[in-house]
């Protein structure tokens with residue numbers, strides 16, 4: 477790893493959007509080059525190695541007067557602490573503090589060890605969202621260890637897949653997650669979907685009730701600091717309340733300006749259930765939508781930062797995922813600006829019901845023989 481606080485990069489062109497890996501490798505002899513793209517910016521004024529963020533410093537005089545626009549540029553290691561503000565928290569109904577921003581690790585799009593270490597070590601992320609289904613629980617302990625962040629400082633969420641629903645099997649499944657995550661407690665344990673395997677459909681209500689009862693018991697035993705559900709609608713929650721002793725602390729749902737279920741959010745509010753939003757970037761597919769880009773231009777931030785900030789200003793904990801460290805940094809750099817009331821109103825009124833996770837495809841996935849993490853195969857990067 478490069479330990480110098482300042483370095484120079486030869487034959488660097490600030491007009492190019494990216495710095496080539498070979499150019500950097502020549503300058504950063506000992507560094508591992510993980511990412512060389514600048515963050516959201518027209519000029520390459522920043523780049524990342526696997527261990528740090530570098531930014532052009534005042535010794536760099538721009539490309540004025542340089543032949544062919546090439547120059548020797550000076551970069552200084554950025555103290556991320558001085559750039560990033562701390563990640564705020566929201567308080568759950570039981571007093572547990574949930575970070576308002578976390579990092580996702582779903583299996584679609586792959587898993588990057590470097591990105592997760594970087595997120596914890598340099599970008600102040602303290603919430604990691606995972607699930608048994610993603611197949612990557614087992615990879616997280618090493619990333620946490622390498623980040624040097626204490627386990628107690630991390631808020632770890634994992635989820636129970638419907639194939640494991642049932643009183644005893646839920647308890648067994650939690651044991652499995654604890655073992656793979658190498659921890660003796662989970663901060664937040666969620667029922668992944670309000671669905672059950674087709675072969676159990678006739679006893680769906682009882683199976684969901686037994687499962688929630690197991691979560692309540694494990695919460696009482698201190699194995700989970702908070703318990704909740706995911707993808708539950710108002711009717712699913714109402715049915716659950718008929719038999720539950722504890723209301724879910726969290727309901728994790730798809731949440732971005734085009735999927736903003738206001739009546740569900742109000743219902744959760746009234747019942748002391750914190751809403752957590754997944755797919756805040758619509759899996760990267762809403763970043764070029766005109767209203768988002770226009771607001772990003774107005775506030776001089778990237779579309780991703782606007783979407784994340786919008787969730788935060790709605791008091792919704794959000795868990796964007798990226799396997800690229802420059803994006804992991806970008807997505808965390810959202811506490812130094814505010815969207816105006818007018819900008820919030822524009823975004824709050826974009827809902828058109830579109831989803832990037834289709835609930836109608838879930839039953840098939842629950843009943844399929846595909847193993848957990850099947851999408852991860854061949855897409856785990858160090």
Ligand SMILES: NC(=O)c1ccc[n+]([C@@H]2O[C@H](COP(=O)([O-])OP(=O)(O)OC[C@H]3O[C@@H](n4cnc5c(N)ncnc54)[C@H](OP(=O)(O)O)[C@@H]3O)[C@@H](O)[C@H]2O)c1
Nearest residue numbers: 580581582605754755756757758759760780796797798799
């Ligand atoms: N409870 C549930 O049922 C459920 C369902 C889905 C997801 N989740 C959780 O929510 C997390 C987030 O959802 P998601 O991963 O589906 O979608 P997402 O966070 O909305 O989008 C992720 C996609 O956006 C790209 N991206 C990230 N940051 C970017 C940036 N700054 N600029 C441009 N592109 C960017 C990523 O690509 P790169 O990797 O190439 O950067 C990736 O393709 C998941 O990882 C998972 O933990 C939960």
